[in-house]
Amino acid sequence: MNQNLAQFIFSGTTTGAIYALIALGFCIVENSMKIVNFAQGDFLTLGGMFMFSMLYALHLSILPAIVLSVLAVALIGAAMERFALRLAKSKETVVLVFITIGASIFIRGGIKLIWGKSPKSLPYFSGAHPIDLLGARILPQSLWVIGGTIAVFLALHHFFHHTKQGKAMKAVAYDPKAAALMGINVEAMMMLSLALAGGVGAVAGILIIPITTMTFDMGVMLGLKGFAAAVLGGYGDVMGAVIGGLLLGLLESLGAGLISSTYKDVIAFVVLLLVLFLRPRGILGKEEWERV
Amino acid sequence: MLIVQDLHVYYGGLHALKGVNLHVSKGEIVAIIGRNGAGKTTLLNALSGLVKAQRGTITFRGIPIQGKKPHKIVRLGLCQVPEGRRIFAPLTVSENLELGAYLKRTPQEKAKSKEDLDYVLQLFPLLKKRLHLRAGILSGGEQQMLAIGRALVGNTKLLALDEPSLGLAPMVVKEIFNVISRLRDDGGTILLVEQNAREALSVSDRAYVLEAGRVAIKGPSSRLLEEEKVKTAYLGKKRR
Numbered sequence: 356m357n358q359n360l361a362q363f364i365f366s367g368t369t370t371g372a373i374y375a376l377i378a379l380g381f382c383i384v385e386n387s388m389k390i391v392n393f394a395q396g397d398f399l400t401l402g403g404m405f406m407f408s409m410l411y412a413l414h415l416s417i418l419p420a421i422v423l424s425v426l427a428v429a430l431i432g433a434a435m436e437r438f439a440l441r442l443a444k445s446k447e448t449v450v451l452v453f454i455t456i457g458a459s460i461f462i463r464g465g466i467k468l469i470w471g472k473s474p475k476s477l478p479y480f481s482g483a484h485p486i487d488l489l490g491a492r493i494l495p496q497s498l499w500v501i502g503g504t505i506a507v508f509l510a511l512h513h514f515f516h517h518t519k520q521g522k523a524m525k526a527v528a529y530d531p532k533a534a535a536l537m538g539i540n541v542e543a544m545m546m547l548s549l550a551l552a553g554g555v556g557a558v559a560g561i562l563i564i565p566i567t568t569m570t571f572d573m574g575v576m577l578g579l580k581g582f583a584a585a586v587l588g589g590y591g592d593v594m595g596a597v598i599g600g601l602l603l604g605l606l607e608s609l610g611a612g613l614i615s616s617t618y619k620d621v622i623a624f625v626v627l628l629l630v631l632f633l634r635p636r637g638i639l640g641k642e643e644w645e646r647v
Numbered sequence: 648m649l650i651v652q653d654l655h656v657y658y659g660g661l662h663a664l665k666g667v668n669l670h671v672s673k674g675e676i677v678a679i680i681g682r683n684g685a686g687k688t689t690l691l692n693a694l695s696g697l698v699k700a701q702r703g704t705i706t707f708r709g710i711p712i713q714g715k716k717p718h719k720i721v722r723l724g725l726c727q728v729p730e731g732r733r734i735f736a737p738l739t740v741s742e743n744l745e746l747g748a749y750l751k752r753t754p755q756e757k758a759k760s761k762e763d764l765d766y767v768l769q770l771f772p773l774l775k776k777r778l779h780l781r782a783g784i785l786s787g788g789e790q791q792m793l794a795i796g797r798a799l800v801g802n803t804k805l806l807a808l809d810e811p812s813l814g815l816a817p818m819v820v821k822e823i824f825n826v827i828s829r830l831r832d833d834g835g836t837i838l839l840v841e842q843n844a845r846e847a848l849s850v851s852d853r854a855y856v857l858e859a860g861r862v863a864i865k866g867p868s869s870r871l872l873e874e875e876k877v878k879t880a881y882l883g884k885k886r887r
């Protein structure tokens with residue numbers, strides 16, 4: 356029992372870390388454009404697919420494959436801002452969010468066309484031999500997932516709190532006109548944020564797909580889970596995204612393990628609804644004007 | 648320093664600026680007064696590149712700037728303090744000031760930035776004590792000071808102020824106008840948009856009266872203060 360519990364906690368932390376990474380992607384775009392980017396989940400799939408091609412078509416070794424895949428998806432994110440969001444006549448939130456939904460469908464179509472419908476997998480970074488830890492057996496890949504999430508979190512936290520560009524990005528989200536009057540290139544900032552979101556999405560895919568395998572439409576469900584995690588933590592807050600992700604992952608894993616795995620996906624959304632009822636701003640959510 | 652010729656701005660079918668001509672020379676304070684909806688904010692936003700001018704030319708320091716992106720115009724040194732202050736409420740006072748100096752990148756510029764910050768904190772000693780507070784919790788007057796300070800820490804050659812006295816208590820208004828004349832004494836060039844005509848005319852060298860998108864009256868401020876038309880329409884007994 357105790358051993359099982361440790362197992363559930365570790366697997367919950369691993370999926371939680373992935374939800375956190377996706378939530379961080381949502382968070383970045385919120386912190387520049389104040390919109391929900393529904394293509395975030397598809398960035399993850401794209402990252403995995405590029406990685407697949409880099410490894411098996413171009414025969415690159417793992418490190419350059421990762422770097423190139425992340426850059427490729429970052430570029431696609433930037434292109435999405437430049438050639439879709441920026442060209443919108445109306446800058447109303449509803450319109451922009453709708454464009455992200457369109458982009459999501461478009462990306463999924465593209466993936467299906469290029470990589471096909473059959474499920475694919477990626478190799479583990481470092482071996483398949485489970486490690487024994489506190490009575491639980493963990494795949495080394497899980498440690499990569501958790502470590503990768505921590506690294507991305509620390510980098511983003513530093514970016515938004517301690518760099519001028521990060522603060523400028525938040526200023527753009529809060530008031531684009533006032534930001535422009537500071538000499539900030541508002542459009543470039545938005546493009547940068549979509550590129551970052553793309554890169555973070557790709558990292559999530561590259562880390563998790565060795566454990567789960569991938570299909571062209573896996574981004575839909577994972578995107579929703581990541582979105583739920585972001586809302587849970589307090590939408591737009593970097594720390595909240597991580598807390599929300601871990602909480603959701605743990606709840607799912609413990610719920611599935613201790614209650615029934617039939618309800619695994621339901622649990623996420625029940626928790627989300629409960630949070631929205633009880634604390635609409637999320638766990639770390641702040642008042643509109645004081646959000647970081 | 649700034650020359651505006653035959654400037655037209657439309658919002659859809661609404662003709663908001665109907666051929667505005669004006670100029671500002673180095674070291675001058677020029678006031679623009681006018682009622683609600685006269686087009687004052689539209690004029691400043693056209694100068695800053697925030698709204699598009701359909702016709703006319705804007706020349707700043709010898710460079711045509713109409714059609715340029717806002718951040719490029721700021722880079723040239725035309726900085727606007729927008730109506731309603733629009734400080735970044737979630738950020739701290741010092742972060743707001745940091746963003747004011749956003750364009751300062753080179754080591755020399757950064758060194759200058761420190762000097763400018765000291766100057767701003769000397770102009771507005773109140774801000775010094777609030778540096779690490781969130782800007783959103785400041786009072787209206789403090790927010791206005793922050794908004795002006797934020798524009799002054801940039802490479803500002805011309806400061807455009809949009810109704811800096813709006814919604815502030817008389818005491819604070821006086822303080823803001825004191826700062827404006829102090830800036831003039833220190834050699835600053837200022838374009839001041841105001842509805843508070845009496846104060847604006849007292850502090851400025853020249854003024855333009857904007858009515859329904861056109862310059863209706865212009866001249867030295869001391870003369871406008873005495874002019875009948877201005878007196879009855881803008882300097883009436885009722886003070887805002």
Ligand SMILES: Nc1ncnc2c1ncn2[C@@H]1O[C@H](COP(=O)(O)OP(=O)(O)OP(=O)(O)O)[C@@H](O)[C@H]1O
Binds near residue numbers: 658686730
């Ligand atoms: N974004 C906009 N879209 C459409 N019409 C606008 C817009 N902004 C201003 N207007 C209109 O343009 C005209 C000029 O407005 P503007 O804000 O420039 O006046 P103002 O002199 O600054 O007034 P106030 O003293 O109230 O600030 C008004 O009739 C206003 O309704």
Ligand SMILES: [Mg+2]
Binds near residue numbers: 687688689730809
């Ligand atoms: Mg106005």
